[in-house]
Amino acid sequence: MQMKKLYGGIEAGGTKFVCVIASGPSHIVDEIRFKTTTPDETLGRAIKFFQPFISSGQINTIGVGCFGPLDVTPESPTYGFIAATPKPGWSNTNVLGILRGALGIKIAFDTDVNVAGLGEYKWGVSQGYDPSLYLTIGTGIGGGYIKEGRPLVGLLSPEMGHLRIPHNRELDPFVGNCPFHDDCFEGLASGPSIEKRLGVPGATVPENDPFWNLEADYIASALMNYILTLSPKKIVLGGGVMQRGFLFSRVRWRVRELLNGYVANKSLLENIDDYIVPPGLGNQSGSLGAIALAMQLEERVKDSRV
C-alpha cells in the first residue's frame, strides 16, 4: 500500500485555531484546537505542533486560511499581514512571516473564507460545482468564490460581507454595527449585530422570534446579489449564525421570492434545497481547505520545475 503524502493545515480563526496533519478528510493523522489569544502565544502553539512533523520529514508544505482583514497580494510589502483589526494585539501582525521564519518550509496563505471554499470544492458539498461560493455568517461575514479550483483574486481579495442591501428600517430601526458602513450586510446580519440589537446572543433567541424573518431577508438579499453577479452553481452557508438550521428553509424561500422567476434556472426554481446548503465538511471546511491549499502550492512548485 502506498503511503499518502501528508500536509499541514492551519485554520487561523479570530476565535480559535485548528492545526491538522492530513492527506485529506479520510486520513487525518493529528489535529489540535485551541483558543486564539495573543499572536505570540497562539502562533507559538501552532509552530510547536508542526515542528516534530517537519523535523521528521513527514510534511514539507503547510496551508493557512487566516482571519482578516488580510493582505493577500503577493507583490505587496505587507503580504501575509493582518491589517487593522479590533482583535486585541493582532493589528499589523506578520502571520505569514512569523510562521515561515519559525518553520522554514513552504507556506500557502489565503483568507479563511477562500480556504474554506476550497475545502468544500475539493472534498465537500460543492465538489464538481464550478464556480461555487462559500459564505460564512458568524462573528463577521465573508465569502470565498472558487472558480476553476482557485479563489477569485482581482484588485484585492473580495470583501463580500460588506454589500449594501436594503435595510428594513420600519421593522428594524437598528442602525447597524459595521464600524465602516453601519448597515451593510455584515452590519445588519452578523452574530454581533444580532446580539447588539436584541441584547442576547443569537444562539438563545427562540426560533419563533420575528427577528429571524428579518435575518433571513438580509441573507437572501445578499445571496440574490451574489447569484446575479457571480452566478455560482452551489452556495454553501457556514458560520455560527447558520448553526440555527431553521434559517436555511427561510433563506431559500425568500431568495426565490426576491428573484421572482427572473433567473429561469432549474437549480433555483426546482432544486433550491440542493443549491443553498450547509457545509459538507461540517466544522472542518477551514482546516481541510488549508490542506487542499498546501496541495495546490506543491502542484504549482512541481509545474514550475518542469
Place this chain on the structure above:
Amino acid sequence: MQMKKLYGGIEAGGTKFVCVIASGPSHIVDEIRFKTTTPDETLGRAIKFFQPFISSGQINTIGVGCFGPLDVTPESPTYGFIAATPKPGWSNTNVLGILRGALGIKIAFDTDVNVAGLGEYKWGVSQGYDPSLYLTIGTGIGGGYIKEGRPLVGLLSPEMGHLRIPHNRELDPFVGNCPFHDDCFEGLASGPSIEKRLGVPGATVPENDPFWNLEADYIASALMNYILTLSPKKIVLGGGVMQRGFLFSRVRWRVRELLNGYVANKSLLENIDDYIVPPGLGNQSGSLGAIALAMQLEERVKDSRV
C-alpha cells in the same frame, strides 16, 4: 504588406443594430447601422449586409453581441434564443439559428454587455486590466465581467443589473419600474425609470436637478457591491444614461464615501478617476467587441485542430 484577416461583427441591440467588417479598431472595412424593427426585417438586413463578404471569401467567422434576456448556455435547447422580452415580436426568437441558417459560417454568440466588455478589454480602456467590468446604464442595466480574456459564465450569464440596493424612499418615493423586482438597481436607475419618475427623458433633465444625486447614489451602491464581490481592476460605464458626463465625478465621489476607506487600495483611494471611466471605444465597444469575439472563436477552432 500583409493583409489583415477580416471578421464580421454584429452589435444586436434592442434599439439599433450595428454590423461591421473589420480586423480591429484601426481597420474597419465596412459598417452599417439601422433601427431594430421586427426580427425578420432586422435580421434580414444584417444577413444581406454580410452575404457578399461571405461569398467573396473575405470573412468566415462572425461574432454577435445580442440584447436579452438571452440563453447563452451552449448545452441548452434554446441556446441563442431571446427569451420573453417586452420588445414587440422578439420573444422566443432564435437569433443564432436564423443567422447560422442564412449565412452558413461560424458564429460566436454572447450577451451585448459581455461582448462590449470584451471589446474594451481587447482594444479599449480596460486593456491590460484583468479582471475588468463593463456596465451599461441605459434602456436596461447589465454588466459584463471579463476574467482572463473571457466573459464570466457560471450557472448562467450574470444579470447584475437587477441587484438589490438600498432605496431612498424618503427622497425618492418612486416604486421602481422593473417588472420582476420593482426597485432593484435597474428598476431605480435605468433610462425608462428616470423618465417614468420625472415625466421627461433623462437627457432633458438639467444637471442641477437634485434627482441626479439620487441616481449617482444608486449607481455608486451597485458599484460598491461589484467592487466587493468581483474586485475588478477597471470599471467602464457605458449606455445612454452615462452620456450625462457629469455623473462620473458624482459616482466616483459617492463610491469613495460609501466604501469609507474599507478597501485600502490606491486605485480607489487615490486614482478613482482612472478606475471608474467611460468606454475607450466610444459607441463602438459593442461592434468591435463582436469582432474580438469572432477572433476568439477562430482561435479556439484552431486550437482544437492541433
